[in-house]
Amino acid sequence: MQPLTETTLKPSSLTLEQVKQLERISRREELGRNWYKFSRNPISVVGLLVVLTVVLLAVFAPYIAPYPAHAGPFTDFANAKKPPSPTYWLGTDQIGRDILSRILFGMRSSLLMGVVVLSLVVPPGVLLGLLAGYYHNTWIDTLIMRVTDIFLAVPPLILALAVASVLEPNLWNSMMAVSLMWWPWYTRLVYGLATALRNEYFVIAAEVTGASTAHILFREIFPNTVSPILTKMSLDIAWVIIIGSMLSFVGLGVQPPEPSLGTMIADGAKYLPDQWWIAVFPALAIVVIVLGFNLLGDGIRDMFASEEA
Amino acid sequence: MVSSPTPLLEIRDLAVNFAVYGGELRVLDGVNFRMFAGERVGLVGETGCGKTTMMKAILRVLPTPPARIPRGEILFKGKDILKMKERELRSVRGTGISMIFQDPTAALNPVFTIGAQMHAVIQSQAQNNHRSIDRRKIWQLAVSALKDVALADPERLLKSYPIQLSGGMRQRVCIAMALSTNPEILIADEPGTSLDVTIQDQILRLLRDLVEKRNMSVILITHTLGVVRELTNRVYVMYAGSIVETAETTKIFSQPLHPYTRGLIATVPRLTGGGIASGIPGRIPDYRNPPIGCRFHPRCPHVMEICKQQKPPLIEVEPNHSVACFLYSPTPKVEL
Amino acid sequence: MSMLRFLIQRALYSVFVLFGLSIVIFIIARIMPGDPARMAVGARAPQWVVDRLREQMHLDKPIAVQYYYWLRDALRGDFGISLITQRPVTSDIMETLPASLELALYAAVIAGVLGIGMGILSARYKDSWIDNLSRLFSYAGIVTPSYIFAILFVLLFGFTLKWFPIIGRVSEDVPLPPKITGLVTIDALLQGQFSTFLDALWHIVLPSLSLAMGSIAQAARITRSSMADNLTRDYIANLRALGVSERLIMSRFLLKPSLIPTVSILGLDIAAILSVAFIVESIFNWPGMARYGMNAMLYKDLNAISAVILVFGAAFALMNILVDLVVAYLDPRIRLRAAKGE
Numbered sequence: 001m002q003p004l005t006e007t008t009l010k011p012s013s014l015t016l017e018q019v020k021q022l023e024r025i026s027r028r029e030e031l032g033r034n035w036y037k038f039s040r041n042p043i044s045v046v047g048l049l050v051v052l053t054v055v056l057l058a059v060f061a062p063y064i065a066p067y068p069a070h071a072g073p074f075t076d077f078a079n080a081k082k083p084p085s086p087t088y089w090l091g092t093d094q095i096g097r098d099i100l101s102r103i104l105f106g107m108r109s110s111l112l113m114g115v116v117v118l119s120l121v122v123p124p125g126v127l128l129g130l131l132a133g134y135y136h137n138t139w140i141d142t143l144i145m146r147v148t149d150i151f152l153a154v155p156p157l158i159l160a161l162a163v164a165s166v167l168e169p170n171l172w173n174s175m176m177a178v179s180l181m182w183w184p185w186y187t188r189l190v191y192g193l194a195t196a197l198r199n200e201y202f203v204i205a206a207e208v209t210g211a212s213t214a215h216i217l218f219r220e221i222f223p224n225t226v227s228p229i230l231t232k233m234s235l236d237i238a239w240v241i242i243i244g245s246m247l248s249f250v251g252l253g254v255q256p257p258e259p260s261l262g263t264m265i266a267d268g269a270k271y272l273p274d275q276w277w278i279a280v281f282p283a284l285a286i287v288v289i290v291l292g293f294n295l296l297g298d299g300i301r302d303m304f305a306s307e308e309a
Numbered sequence: 310m311v312s313s314p315t316p317l318l319e320i321r322d323l324a325v326n327f328a329v330y331g332g333e334l335r336v337l338d339g340v341n342f343r344m345f346a347g348e349r350v351g352l353v354g355e356t357g358c359g360k361t362t363m364m365k366a367i368l369r370v371l372p373t374p375p376a377r378i379p380r381g382e383i384l385f386k387g388k389d390i391l392k393m394k395e396r397e398l399r400s401v402r403g404t405g406i407s408m409i410f411q412d413p414t415a416a417l418n419p420v421f422t423i424g425a426q427m428h429a430v431i432q433s434q435a436q437n438n439h440r441s442i443d444r445r446k447i448w449q450l451a452v453s454a455l456k457d458v459a460l461a462d463p464e465r466l467l468k469s470y471p472i473q474l475s476g477g478m479r480q481r482v483c484i485a486m487a488l489s490t491n492p493e494i495l496i497a498d499e500p501g502t503s504l505d506v507t508i509q510d511q512i513l514r515l516l517r518d519l520v521e522k523r524n525m526s527v528i529l530i531t532h533t534l535g536v537v538r539e540l541t542n543r544v545y546v547m548y549a550g551s552i553v554e555t556a557e558t559t560k561i562f563s564q565p566l567h568p569y570t571r572g573l574i575a576t577v578p579r580l581t582g583g584g585i586a587s588g589i590p591g592r593i594p595d596y597r598n599p600p601i602g603c604r605f606h607p608r609c610p611h612v613m614e615i616c617k618q619q620k621p622p623l624i625e626v627e628p629n630h631s632v633a634c635f636l637y638s639p640t641p642k643v644e645l
Numbered sequence: 646m647s648m649l650r651f652l653i654q655r656a657l658y659s660v661f662v663l664f665g666l667s668i669v670i671f672i673i674a675r676i677m678p679g680d681p682a683r684m685a686v687g688a689r690a691p692q693w694v695v696d697r698l699r700e701q702m703h704l705d706k707p708i709a710v711q712y713y714y715w716l717r718d719a720l721r722g723d724f725g726i727s728l729i730t731q732r733p734v735t736s737d738i739m740e741t742l743p744a745s746l747e748l749a750l751y752a753a754v755i756a757g758v759l760g761i762g763m764g765i766l767s768a769r770y771k772d773s774w775i776d777n778l779s780r781l782f783s784y785a786g787i788v789t790p791s792y793i794f795a796i797l798f799v800l801l802f803g804f805t806l807k808w809f810p811i812i813g814r815v816s817e818d819v820p821l822p823p824k825i826t827g828l829v830t831i832d833a834l835l836q837g838q839f840s841t842f843l844d845a846l847w848h849i850v851l852p853s854l855s856l857a858m859g860s861i862a863q864a865a866r867i868t869r870s871s872m873a874d875n876l877t878r879d880y881i882a883n884l885r886a887l888g889v890s891e892r893l894i895m896s897r898f899l900l901k902p903s904l905i906p907t908v909s910i911l912g913l914d915i916a917a918i919l920s921v922a923f924i925v926e927s928i929f930n931w932p933g934m935a936r937y938g939m940n941a942m943l944y945k946d947l948n949a950i951s952a953v954i955l956v957f958g959a960a961f962a963l964m965n966i967l968v969d970l971v972v973a974y975l976d977p978r979i980r981l982r983a984a985k986g987e
Contacts, residue, residue, distance in 0.1 A: 150665035154958045158920040158938075162673050162950055165942030242790045249792060249924055250939055269796055269928065273804035280800075283793045290788040368886040372877035395891060403888030410886075415879040420902045420976055426884065429898065433889040470977040483883070490887055 037303045044299020050292030058111050061104040070097040071105035073257040081275045091277040094267065099277065102259035103285045109171055109260050110289060113178075113244040114237040120179040125186025126229060130217045132187065133194020145191060148184040156181040157243055164252040171260075174253040178243055182236075189232060193225045227304040234297035238290040245286055261286050315387055316343045317526060318367070318406070318494060323381030325359075325366055327596075328374055334596035336362050338550040338604070340381070341623050344543070346493070349520065349527045351537035351558065353573065354547035360530045361411060363547070364496050368402055399437045403430070403490035411498040411530075413479035417471040423482055424467030427451040427489065434490050454489040455482070458515060477508040481515070488519060494526045502531075513540070534574065538562060546570045549594055549604040552623055556630040566632045568609050603634070611636055648973065648980065655969060659962035666958045667719065667951075671712050674947045680704075681947060685728060719955070725948035729940060734952045738934060742956065743827025744814060745919055745926070745933035750828070751853035753915040756860035761907060763861065764868025768903075769895060771873065779865055786862025792924040795855040799928065802851060809851045812930045819844050852929040856922055860914045864907050872903040905975050912968030916961045 038044050062068050066089070076096030084091045090099040132144040151159070156178070163177035197203060198221065206220050247253035248262030256263060261282045268279025325337035336359050344350050352360050365371045367383055369390060383390040385401055393401065410416035418426055431450050435442035448467075455463035458481040471479055480501055487495060500516055501509035517540055520527050529541055537544055537558060544561045546554040546569065554567040565571045594600055600607050606616040615635050623633040682698040683690075699705050702725075703714045718725070724734035763783075767776045803811035814829050815821060822832040822841055830849065833842035875881065876899060884894055923935035934953060941949035973980045 146661075146665070150662050150669060153659075153662045153666050154954060154961055155917040155920045157917075158954055158957050159669070159673075161923075161939070161942055162670070162954055165945060165950065166673060166676060166947075238788070246790065246792065246921075246924060250927075251943065265793070265796065272796065273800050276800060279796055283796060287785075287789050287793065290790075291784070294784070294788050365882060365886075368882075370882035370885045372882075399888045399890060402886055408883075408886045410879050410883050412879065416883040418880040418884075418898055418902065419978055420905075421898065426898075429884060429889050429893060430887045433887070433893065436890070437888050470981065472978050472981055486883070486887060 034303050038299055041299055041302060043295055044302070047292050047295025047297075047299055050288065051296050054107060054289050054292055055111065057104055058107040061101075061108055065098075065101035065104045067098040067101045068105075070101045071259050081271065081278070083275075084277055090281045091275075093264070093278050094271060094275075099264070099281055102264060103261065103282055106259040106261040106264060106282065107285060107289065109254050109258070110241045110244060110286070113171065113175055114240045114293075116175050117179050117182060117240045117244075118233055118237060120175070121182040122186055122229065122233065125183035126190050126222075126225070128183070129187040129190025130194050130221060130225075133191045134198050134213075134217060134221065136195045136198060144187065148187045148191075151181060151184040152188065156185075157246065160243065161247065161250075161252065164247055169252045169255060171254045171258070174244060174247045177247075178240060182240070185236075186229070186232070189228060190225050193228065194221050197221045197224055227300075231297060231301040231304060234293060234300050238293035238297070241286070241289055241293070316384075317346045317348075317386060319343045319382075319384040320363075320367070321382045321384070323363070323366060323383060324379050325362055325371065326377045326379060328377065329597070332597050333377075335599060336550050336596055337366065338599070339620070340547075340550070341552055342545060344494075344526060344528065346526055347524065348543055349529065349541045351541035351544045352528060352530045352547060353532060353534065353537055353544060356532060358547045359550040360547055361498055364408060364498055364528065364530060367496070368406060368408055369398060370408075399433070402437075403434050404438060404492060406494040406496065407487045407490045407492035408496040409483050409487045409498060409500055412503055413476065413483040414471065414503070416483055417479060419471055422468055422470055423474075424448075424451060427454065427467065427486055430486055431489055450489060454485040457488065457519065458482075458485045460485070476504050477512070480504060480508075480512055484512075484516065484519075488523075491523075492525065494528065495520065496528045496530070498530045499532070500529075516540075534562075546573065549599065550596070551604065551620075551633065553605065553634065554632045555623075560630055564630075566626065566630070566637055567634050568611050568636070569605050651973075652966065652970070655966050659966065663955065663958050663962060667716060667955060668712070670951045670954050671715060674951055675708065675711075684945065685726075715951075719952075724952035727941070727949045728946040729944050729949070734948045737937060737949065738952055738956060741932060741934040741937045744829075744931060745922060745935055747814075747828040747830065748849065748853055748856065748922060748926070748931060748933060749915060749919045751849050752857040752860070752918050753911075755853055755857040756864055756911060756915065759857070760861040760864025760911065761868050761904065763865035764872065764907070765900070767865060767869040768872035768876070771869075776869075780869075783862040783866045786858045787866070789858065791855050791859060791921060792928065794858045795852070795925045795928045798851045798855055810848050811851060814848055814931065815841065815845050816848070852925055852931055855925050855928075856918050860911060860918065863914055864911045867910055868903060868907045871906050872899060875899055875903050901975060905972055908971050908975065909968055912964055912971070916964035919960055920957050 057064060061071075065071065074095075074097055076092075079088075079092050079096040080094055082088055082092040082096075088098050088100070090103065093099055093102070128144050128148070132141045132148075135141050159181045160174075160177045163180055164174050167173040167177065203216060203220050206216050211220070244253060245260070245262035245265070248260040249266045251263075251266075253262060254260035264282035265279050265286075268275070268277075268282065271278050320340055320342040323337055323340040323342075324335070327334040327336055340359075340363055342363075352363070354360055362371065362376075366376075366378065367390065371378075378391060381391070385405055388397075390398065390401060417423070428447055428451065431447045432442060435447075451467055452463045455466055460466055460478065460481050466474070466478070466482070471482075474482065480503075484497075484500070487497075497516060501512035504512065513536060527541075529536070531537060541558050544556060544558050545552050546561070546567065548569045554561070554565070554570045556564075561570065562574060565574050594604055594607065600617075602618045603609070603616040603621050606612045609616065613635060619635075621633045621635050621638065623631050624638065625631045626637045680695070680699075682695050682702055682704055685702075686694055686698060703711050706714075722735050724738075726732065727734045727737050730737055763779045767779045770776055798809075799811050802808045810816065819841055821829060822836050822838050825832045825835055829845040830842055833839070833845055881894060881899060884898055885891075889898075920935065922931075922933060923939040925931070926933045926936035927939065934956065938950065938953035938957075940946075941953060
């Protein structure tokens with residue numbers, strides 16, 4: 001078969017199948033180009049590596065951690081508050097548990113929190129934003145956006161804390177609490193994009209050819225909002241992890257003996273400055289995770305931003 | 310025409326590159342240019358051929374980065390502007406050479422009043438020339454500069470923000486600012502192009518009157534040849550970052566030599582003669598990978614083998630008429 | 646004049662938003678399992694006491710009626726009795742709010758001065774070691790939560806170097822100045838107690854700096870990039886071309902337009918500082934409202950929780966309006982558009 005390129009074909013002679021094939025080619029090319037741009041920036045690549053490392057460490061924590069049992073209800077008062085040593089690389093905590101092992105397991109709940117919250121938040125947030133933006137200046141827009149404004153009226157952390165405080169404190173409820181307060185940010189982001197996109201020719205063209213509303217929302221408007229959404233997601237995951245750590249810091253998140261970075265820092269803070277390692281290493285772990293996601297997010301943003309250059 | 314042995318402004322082999330994602334745009338590629346006191350020079354060429362870049366380079370106001378000047382000299386009264394320190398440079402800017410920017414909306418700071426911006430210019434001019442000046446005097450000068458460009462109610466204008474003015478008024482304000490420094494050379498970058506035709510006409514007439522009254526040297530950038538014929542006495546034709554031809558204005562119209570110039574003049578609609586000419590096929594090349602040799606060769610109807618290999622130098626083929634094209638090269642053509 | 650209309654519109658919308666927020670808070674407070682009346686009196690109180698309290702708290706009525714009573718009382722400034730302190734929530738808030746405000750005020754000043762200053766230096770000496778250092782610092786500031794900074798500062802400046810005190814608003818042997826504004830440093834100054842002022846200032850450095858770190862970084866980053874952006878604009882080239890000095894262009898004609906995005910983001914950042922302050926306030930034993938609110942949450946003190954969130958919402962709304970005002974002051978385009986009523 002003759003190779004299918006954009007120059008060998010005249011637009012008028014294209015069949016639907018060929019159009020789709022062309023779209024696939026250009027999409028693959030775009031993906032390659034984006035990856036090329038992304039990989040040219042060493043900082044984004046470092047971010048990606050940090051994130052990958054953290055994810056791998058968290059996933060394989062049970063096999064990597066030197067003392068997996070220390071992630072549970074375990075006490076060894078003889079070895080409590082030991083400084084870093086070859087036996088305990090990062091020292092032990094106030095009841096003799098290996099801090100390295102607990103950090104590895106703690107990263108699991110941090111990452112789980114980030115992933116679960118975003119997957120709960122993004123679909124409804126985006127859907128509402130698409131609806132409100134497409135039905136701009138109708139009652140649907142008014143209703144959705146006014147409710148969104150109310151949720152945006154206070155910083156999300158404080159409402160999340162309030163919800164978490166009335167629920168049973170545990171990891172799942174803290175995820176629920178944060179999710180409940182996070183969707184409006186996506187609604188507002190997508191709303192702004194969708195109100196602009198609804199006047200674009202390709203949307204109007206779809207309307208006059210009688211495409212269904214669902215088609216217009218998801219096949220015409222939505223694909224054009226993906227890059228800002230992805231950028232926001234990669235930066236937000238870091239935020240969710242920080243907020244999760246704050247919830248567990250105050251005791252409204254993961255409950256002991258289950259390890260979480262926030263709880264470890266809160267407990268360790270009581271032993272400052274003499275047993276500094278109890279608080280400092282979990283804190284470092286959070287900083288590294290958040291740094292990784294931020295670098296990655298910036299890389300993704302630059303990759304999409306330099307499109308025109 | 311007043312002509313003296315040293316040119317007022319001379320540019321030698323000026324190159325400007327712009328850094329972009331994954332490479333460099335070679336926007337100016339060895340520009341040569343020369344003007345004497347009292348001359349009114351037109352610089353013509355298609356949009357994107359580097360006219361504005363060249364003018365900004367003269368005053369060293371190209372943003373660096375992304376811009377970079379790898380080679381060349383810009384001599385103002387024999388001194389290289391590119392080698393000047395800030396103090397010396399400032400004494401050339403304004404008093405020596407001043408510039409009316411192409412887009413008056415972009416050239417006025419949106420968050421300051423017209424008065425604040427003119428104040429800064431007039432005060433800096435006094436400082437650069439070691440004169441002392443007080444606020445009242447500055448205000449008076451600003452008012453009279455606005456009056457000179459036929460703007461009504463200058464006191465109120467000085468207290469306004471750019472957004473409160475019409476496009477034509479902004480253009481006049483920019484002219485007033487550029488003239489308030491009493492420059493020896495005035496650069497006018499496509500004055501009035503962003504405005505509608507009647508206002509553009511008014512602006513050009515105003516500019517001509519002011520220039521004549523003050524007897525300034527002028528570089529007028531435009532892609533409208535009619536304007537060139539009316540306002541200038543010498544023309545430089547630019548294509549893709551180099552000067553391809555220069556001659557006195559009447560000569561350019563009566564006897565264009567470079568194929569590009571001929572094409573350009575053929576595009577001017579004539580009242581007599583048969584209809585609108587076809588223009589030049591093709592468009593300005595990609596500056597990332599410009600054509601090797603003469604940058605015009607892919608569009609040239611008379612292209613030869615040598616054009617694809619060597620860049621033709623700008624050579625004086627008769628007194629005051631130079632062209633950069635191998636068709637007129639006095640050296641025998643090299644067969645390669 | 647129409648600037649006033651713009652302000653009134655913004656204020657009215659904030660009232661609507663706060664009203665909506667009150668409904669959300671009320672719903673959150675009511676989804677809690679358990680009987681608020683029983684919780685208020687304790688497990689050992691006889692049933693008739695609980696029943697009477699239920700009646701008093703209108704808990705026997707439909708939820709909409711309950712909301713009506715709650716809102717009516719809230720509008721009168723009555724948020725009920727706090728479970729923890731057994732005092733009216735309103736007076737608890739009046740007592741703790743100034744401490745939080747003082748903290749936020751200092752954090753805002755630090756963030757504004759250091760953040761914008763760093764941004765300007767970075768833009769001025771772009772790609773020099775100053776710029777690189779400040780960008781590195783910005784990154785650290787953005788990725789590190791404020792409570793980690795608090796712990797770090799306590800460890801470094803409190804314990805190790807002993808430069809700053811780490812507990813409370815003033816030293817133990819220093820009496821608090823008589824209350825005028827409730828902001829200790831300002832009250833001390835107003836009454837000429839200079840040593841108290843210095844002592845209080847000394848105490849507020851570490852907590853406010855911990856809170857400000859993120860905003861410093863954010864402000865530096867935005868100022869730098871918007872200055873770099875505006876530097877390539879024609880309005881800068883125009884002034885340069887007409888002989889205006891670099892110094893004047895940088896300090897005046899480049900700075901003002903570049904500060905607009907910084908101000909809008911910094912303003913909201915500072916409003917958010919108030920609400921994330923709870924861990925920092927606990928670490929430094931700072932008697933502020935965020936710490937009070939967190940304790941309320943830990944003890945399920947619903948009256949206090951609702952009041953604290955509403956106060957945060959109001960502060961956020963006020964800050965939003967303030968930011969709009971400052972931006973309108975900096976940017977005549979917004980001012981004039983508002984004047985035209987667009």
